[in-house]
Amino acid sequence: xxxxxxxxxxxxxxxxxxxxxxAEDLKPYECDGLSAYRQxxxxxxxxxxxxxxxxxxxxxYATKTxxxxxxxxxxxxxxxxxxxxxxxxxxxxxKQIIAIDPLARTARVQPGVRNxxxxxxxxxxxxxxxxxxxxxxxxxxxxxxxxNSGGVHCLKYGLTVHNILKLRVLTMDGECLEIGGDSLDSAxxxxxxxxxxxxxxxxxxxxxxxxxxxxxxxxxxxxxxxDDVQKAGSAVANVIGAGIIxxxxxxxxxxxxxxxxxxxxxxxxxxxxxxxxxxxxGSTEEVAxxxxxxxxxxxxxxxxxxxxxxxxxxxxxxxxxxxxxxxAAGRVSPDYYCMDGTIPRKHLAGVLRGIEExxxxxxxxxxxxxxxxxxxLHPLILYDANQPGELERTEExxxxxxxxxxxxxxxITGEHGVGMEKxxxxxxxxxxxxxxxxxxxxxxxxxxxxxxxxKAVPTxxxxxxxxxxxxxxxxxxxADLPRF
Amino acid sequence: MPIxxxxxxxxxxxxxxxxxxxxxxxxxxxxxxGNPAREKNSTLLDMTGYSGIVDYEPTELVITARAGxxxxxxxxxxxxxxxxxxxxxxxxxxxxxxxxxxxxGLSGPRRAAAGSVRDFVLGVRMLDGKGExxxxxxxxxKNVAGYDVSRLMTxxxxxxxxxxxxxxxxxxxxxxxxxxxxxxxxxxxxEKMNQWAGKPLPVSATCYIDGELFLRLSGAEPAVRAAxxxxxxxTLKDDDIFWRSVREHTHDFFQPDKPLWRLSIRSTAPPLLLxxxxxxxxxxxxxxLHTDGGEDAEAIRVAAKEAGGHATLFRHNxxxxxxxxxxxxxxxxIHRALKEKFDPSGIFNPGRLYSEI
Ligand SMILES: Cc1cc2nc3c(=O)[nH]c(=O)nc-3n(C[C@H](O)[C@H](O)[C@H](O)COP(=O)(O)OP(=O)(O)OC[C@H]3O[C@@H](n4cnc5c(N)ncnc54)[C@H](O)[C@@H]3O)c2cc1C
Numbered sequence: 001x002x003x004x005x006x007x008x009x010x011x012x013x014x015x016x017x018x019x020x021x022x023a024e025d026l027k028p029y030e031c032d033g034l035s036a037y038r039q040x041x042x043x044x045x046x047x048x049x050x051x052x053x054x055x056x057x058x059x060x061y062a063t064k065t066x067x068x069x070x071x072x073x074x075x076x077x078x079x080x081x082x083x084x085x086x087x088x089x090x091x092x093x094x095k096q097i098i099a100i101d102p103l104a105r106t107a108r109v110q111p112g113v114r115n116x117x118x119x120x121x122x123x124x125x126x127x128x129x130x131x132x133x134x135x136x137x138x139x140x141x142x143x144x145x146x147x148n149s150g151g152v153h154c155l156k157y158g159l160t161v162h163n164i165l166k167l168r169v170l171t172m173d174g175e176c177l178e179i180g181g182d183s184l185d186s187a188x189x190x191x192x193x194x195x196x197x198x199x200x201x202x203x204x205x206x207x208x209x210x211x212x213x214x215x216x217x218x219x220x221x222x223x224x225x226x227d228d229v230q231k232a233g234s235a236v237a238n239v240i241g242a243g244i245i246x247x248x249x250x251x252x253x254x255x256x257x258x259x260x261x262x263x264x265x266x267x268x269x270x271x272x273x274x275x276x277x278x279x280x281x282g283s284t285e286e287v288a289x290x291x292x293x294x295x296x297x298x299x300x301x302x303x304x305x306x307x308x309x310x311x312x313x314x315x316x317x318x319x320x321x322x323x324x325x326x327x328a329a330g331r332v333s334p335d336y337y338c339m340d341g342t343i344p345r346k347h348l349a350g351v352l353r354g355i356e357e358x359x360x361x362x363x364x365x366x367x368x369x370x371x372x373x374x375x376x377l378h379p380l381i382l383y384d385a386n387q388p389g390e391l392e393r394t395e396e397x398x399x400x401x402x403x404x405x406x407x408x409x410x411x412i413t414g415e416h417g418v419g420m421e422k423x424x425x426x427x428x429x430x431x432x433x434x435x436x437x438x439x440x441x442x443x444x445x446x447x448x449x450x451x452x453x454x455k456a457v458p459t460x461x462x463x464x465x466x467x468x469x470x471x472x473x474x475x476x477x478x479a480d481l482p483r484f
Numbered sequence: 485m486p487i488x489x490x491x492x493x494x495x496x497x498x499x500x501x502x503x504x505x506x507x508x509x510x511x512x513x514x515x516x517x518g519n520p521a522r523e524k525n526s527t528l529l530d531m532t533g534y535s536g537i538v539d540y541e542p543t544e545l546v547i548t549a550r551a552g553x554x555x556x557x558x559x560x561x562x563x564x565x566x567x568x569x570x571x572x573x574x575x576x577x578x579x580x581x582x583x584x585x586x587x588x589g590l591s592g593p594r595r596a597a598a599g600s601v602r603d604f605v606l607g608v609r610m611l612d613g614k615g616e617x618x619x620x621x622x623x624x625x626k627n628v629a630g631y632d633v634s635r636l637m638t639x640x641x642x643x644x645x646x647x648x649x650x651x652x653x654x655x656x657x658x659x660x661x662x663x664x665x666x667x668x669x670x671x672x673x674x675e676k677m678n679q680w681a682g683k684p685l686p687v688s689a690t691c692y693i694d695g696e697l698f699l700r701l702s703g704a705e706p707a708v709r710a711a712x713x714x715x716x717x718x719t720l721k722d723d724d725i726f727w728r729s730v731r732e733h734t735h736d737f738f739q740p741d742k743p744l745w746r747l748s749i750r751s752t753a754p755p756l757l758l759x760x761x762x763x764x765x766x767x768x769x770x771x772x773l774h775t776d777g778g779e780d781a782e783a784i785r786v787a788a789k790e791a792g793g794h795a796t797l798f799r800h801n802x803x804x805x806x807x808x809x810x811x812x813x814x815x816x817x818i819h820r821a822l823k824e825k826f827d828p829s830g831i832f833n834p835g836r837l838y839s840e841i
Contacts (some may be wrong), residue, residue, distance in 0.1 A: 103678045104752040127682060148628045159626065161635070162603050175814050182750035182792025184595065184769050185639070187809035188819055188837070190602055193635030197628040214684045237543035243566055243656035283684055285706035342624040344544050374625035375544075414626035422629070429629055433616045437825070441631045444821035457630065 001063040003042050006087075010045060013055050018093075020044040029088050032073045032080040033135075036337070036391060037420055041068070041082030048093045050168070050176075050206045057204065058174040060087055060450065067172070068452050069200040071112065071143030074135045076338055077419030079146065079199045079455060086453075089204065091142050097121050098207070105212045106165060106182070111142025111205050115149075118210060127212035130157035133415070134323060142205045148197030150415040152248040152322070153279075155373035157213065159415070161196040168207035169195060172446045182209065194441070199417050200452045202445040216281035219247065221315045222294045224303035225272035229253065230349040232274035235301035236372045237345060239278060242297055244290060248279040249373035250322050253352065256367040256380075257321075259328040266321030269305045276303075276372065277322055279315075325369045325380070333365070333382035337394050341405030342414035345375045354404050355379055362397045364390075376414035377405070403428055418456045426456075427463035431470045435460060487533040492646060493615040495529060500613060500829040508642040508833055510552060511579025514588050516799055518641050519807050522835025529646065531583050537561055538649060539623070546606060546623050548651040551583030558582055562654055570598040570655040574731050583647045589639025592731040593689035593700070596681070596751070596766035598655070602638035609649035610637065613827030623651045636822075642833040643841055644826040658688070658702035663723035664715055666697050670755040670764070673697040677767040678752050685711045691730050692764040693737055700727060730765065737763045737774065743800045745773040745784055749793035756787050772798075781805050808837060816840060 001009075003021060010019045020026055021043045030038045042065075047053045060067050066086030073080055082088045094110035097118065101107075102125035107118055115136040119128040132151035133139055139149070145167065150159045157163070166180035180192040195202060226232040232251055239246060252260070252268075252275050261268045268275055276298070280290040291308060298306050309315035329336040343351055352368060359366045359381075367380040379401055383394040402412040402425045412418070412425040426435065438457040442449070486492050499506050505526040509515070535552035542565040549558055555575055562568055572592030573585045586608075591600040607621030621627055621634035637644060668676070673692045677699075680687055686703035698720060701708045712719075720726060729735035738744065747756065751769035756762070760775035773784065781803065788795035794809035801807055811819065816838070823830070823841040834841070 101752070102682065103675070104750055105678070105682050125682070148632075150626055155625065158599065158603065161632070162599055171814075177814050177818070178812070179815075181748075181794065183748040183794065184751075184766060185589070185591075185600060185748050187794040187796070188811050188815060189640055189644075189822060190589075190635050190638055191815075191818065193602060193632045193638075197632055202631075212682075214682050217684045240545060240656075241543045243659065245655065282703075283686070283707045283710055285710045286686070286704045289704045289706050342626050344541075344546075344624060346541065346544065371626070376626045409622070410624050411622050411627040411629050413629050414624070415628060417628050418630075426629065431619075433612075433618050434620060434630065437612065437618060437633065438630050440825035441633070441822065444818060444825055447821075 032075040041088035071140030076416040077421040079419035166209035169203035219281040221309040224298040225269035225305035233348040247281040251370040251372040253368040260321040340416040343410035347408040485533040496615040510581030510584035513577030518836040607651040610645040641837040660705040661702040663720040664717035666717035674768040746798040747771040749791035753791035
């Protein structure tokens with residue numbers, strides 16, 4: 001349908017300011033947090049209620065118009081990248097916290113509610129929403145569900161999928177599904193898990209019931225410096241081998257330490273090759289016990305410098321550096337590109353070595369921050385988009401890192417999603433059988449293929465053209481790594 | 485008995501060709517669970533020949549095993565390294581296998597505190613209805629590449645595919661533990677369990693039966709001791725035996741040869757006024773109901789639905805009604821569409837979950 005006609009039809013039930021189609025109004029929606037990919041949509045709609053969303057979907061379904069959902073647009077894989085002939089649906093206006101039930105420890109919220117706003121609303125009851133992506137002041141809970149977002153505390157408290165109970169979902173034809181329940185499980189297939197991390201490809205989430213958990217009485221942090229990345233990696237394994245699941249366990253490499261220290265003065269040891277932050281939380285007694293054990297393990301694992309946060313202010317100061325890794329990257333380089341592979345932790349040293357070699361080969365610096373507890377790496381490749389060819393080299397470097405993660409028995413994305421960005425690497429991670437099944441799952445929800453088309457799952461044709469080699473099971477030997 | 489993937493593939497392809505249903509079975513300990521086979525002419529697909537631990541690295545917190553591996557062997561391997569399956573799956577018999585545990589999707593007493601079986605599933609290798617060998621998820625904690633098919637398989641009662649291998653997240657066993665018991669009425673117990681769940685206390689399991697609340701504390705020694713002082717109550721001797729009896733349904737409550745309902749509902753729902761006897765778990769989120777038979781199934785399902793959940797006729801279904809809570813038509817449409825994609829010939833456990841799939 002011609003865009004003007006669609007605009008008129010949308011304006012029949014949406015206020016004029018909720019339907020945008022002038023280029024200057026569309027501009028703010030042309031990309032998400034991955035600004036290297038840009039595309040103007042045909043139309044942007046800003047519905048304010050589920051009823052309006054149903055009508056938009058019915059109209060788009062009838063006119064075969066693609067629809068792309070958008071939360072806060074902080075996604076890092078181009079998941080909310082608009083479709084040139086489609087409607088971009090912003091859910092930002094649905095930002096009501098509908099109800100908090102402190103006794104049942106749940107909150108019912110609209111999709112546009114910011115992640116942190118839930119914890120703020122629950123705080124008076126001594127409760128909070130556990131998954132805490134670094135973007136939590138900005139990102140929406142609807143986006144979190146679509147990406148199955150994590151945070152620095154997810155080894156102990158889980159990802160989004162572990163912390164939600166119920167969703168209201170609209171399929172592309174406008175039909176409403178209630179998935180999950182107020183109970184801990186529900187009848188039939190686990191569609192709640194299937195929806196989580198589905199990148200806006202299966203349905204539009206219009207309401208989320210999340211679990212809230214009690215705020216720990218106390219949290220304390222051990223910061224340990226190491227003169228060797230391998231030793232820091234072993235320290236992580238030793239903590240876990242001792243039966244401790246820390247509330248958070250983060251690692252930074254040398255170049256990151258220097259970048260953030262310069263920027264923030266968090267008190268990091270500049271002589272270190274790697275710094276580990278290891279947090280304990282729980283009751284006062286539990287934390288005292290655990291911190292003592294963590295300290296001993298760090299010592300035993302060869303840490304060159306260990307400090308324990310003495311109070312809340314110092315704990316936050318130690319964390320501040322880690323949390324500022326992205327802005328610090330932005331200060332030391334005009335642009336940076338954030339990767340998101342996950343590997344079995346035992347391969348950490350080898351993969352970091354591989355990244356270092358690639359970094360030299362491509363002549364691009366790379367900072368490494370790492371959710372060490374769960375093996376989720378965030379290499380930040382530093383580049384300058386104004387230098388011709390540098391973005392292309394960066395993307396190629398990033399692609400190699402992801403392939404290295406697959407070879408190490410890991411995955412191309414731990415929490416940021418495939419979106420548009422990693423679609424080629426999907427051809428390496430999965431064979432044609434799995435990819436065909438992903439398309440089948442999509443078709444079970446959206447047979448017309450109108451929701452966020454072209455994202456997350458590559459066509460078999462695309463993979464064939466790329467000639468990408470699927471890494472077969474049994475062949476994913478780490479011995480392959482030095483090739484890179 | 486098949487023992488290689490080729491053999492399983494050949495059986496599936498032949499069954500798809502002749503449209504002969506396959507009854508997928510591990511140790512058979514959950515034969516009682518679900519609806520009876522829809523077709524009488526089904527062929528047994530025995531999974532016990534495909535067993536063994538494939539990979540276990542304690543410090544990675546991940547174990548991968550073949551579907552026919554006995555749960556007991558799996559837990560014994562974990563135990564050697566002081567680790568456990570935190571969702572405490574019920575075995576319902578020594579022969580219970582990993583594949584059956586995942587397909588049935590049942591979790592035990594620790595569920596409300598630690599998470600459910602699907603929360604710990606990291607990846608699966610499976611055969612679909614065309615005999616295709618597929619692998620989803622992986623052996624890492626965080627993985628959002630592709631739809632979460634591994635968790636979709638959990639609780640699907642073998643209707644979507646034949647599980648070959650499963651990777652699970654495992655956790656260290658708590659260093660210390662004890663169980664408190666205190667007498668109170670049901671309404672007070674429901675309120676208390678939920679209040680405590682909202683406090684930073686190391687409660688790892690709850691059970692209310694016969695006017696008594698049982699509360700298991702697990703964690704670091706000092707945390708358990710401090711919580712014991714805060715909560716009061718008497719300590720239960722040999723509490724392992726008690727929790728095992730709840731987990732395995734060997735507790736007296738579960739003995740009568742009468743219909744047993746499982747109501748999974750909002751934990752704060754007030755006592756359900758339904759005829760029969762009840763046992764509560766999961767802070768009130770799980771209510772087992774033993775009826776005398778001849779009860780009104782519809783009333784039980786309405787009560788569960790009103791309390792935000794669903795009701796399963798877990799054991800001793802004599803009336804022939806659907807074991808699982810009926811789905812709204814929109815949800816059934818998706819279920820049918822998924823079944824059609826995973827198992828186009830409809831050969832995997834047809835009818836065991838719902839007659840439509
Ligand atoms: C500085 C920074 C730090 C970050 N740190 C982390 C981190 O620590 N951990 C982490 O996991 N991520 C992190 N992210 C990534 C990002 O914040 C998350 O992926 C977040 O969940 C995206 O939410 P959003 O509301 O911005 O979604 P968007 O970017 O708007 O959309 C993301 C995807 O969700 C879909 N979508 C959005 N809303 C809905 C809905 N209601 N229904 C259906 N589909 C929907 C979109 O179509 C798109 O595919 C970070 C990003 C930045 C910029």
